[in-house]
Amino acid sequence: MKRAFFERPVLEVARDLVGCTVRHDNAAGVIVETEAYHDSEPACHAFVGLTPRTATLFEPPGRAYVYRSYGVHAMLNAVAEPEGVGAAVLIRALEPVAGIDAMRERRGLDRLEDLCSGPGRLTQALGIGLDLNGTDLLTGPIRVEPRAPGWRERVLATAPRVGITKAVELPWRFTAEGSRFVSRPRPRAGALA
DNA sequence: CATGGGATTGACT
């Protein structure tokens, strides 16, 4: 993955990350669902400006923004756009492709579809914790790798983002159409990107 | 310094 990939409009990065691979600690999955967040809209953490919590979002593109959700779960984002712009792509679901036994162990579950089909689930499956906030996705412990041949053809669906209360109308969620590894709620077929 | 609210999940009715 090249640095320039992340230094682009966050909607483009969100779309193009579907089909790429996330790897950590000998486990990996192909991204099947993303959401875009940008400091110009109130659902984004960076909307409030530069604070200790949001600092990573304004850092150079290609870094990991990892934060705690509901006091329980770790959420993994890829920082996008030039340094100084608060924007990131939330990785919401993966199709497991490597280290599946390790994932099952960390999740305490067997079903392949339950391992990484949600933002809190995939961080647990990959062993990604808050300590990795700010690390580099090109050189650090978490790696994002380009699409394998064939994923270019995959059809994307757009939908409203999940679990937010502001800017709910923006269709900034992207899913690999028909994938059984997408998190709930599964978007209706038809709204193609 | 007190308070409220999550970019969720899993267990339970």
Next chain:
DNA sequence: GTCAATCCCATGC
């Protein structure tokens, strides 16, 4: 479908 868990941090007094 409903609901609690759990904790950091932004905000307001």
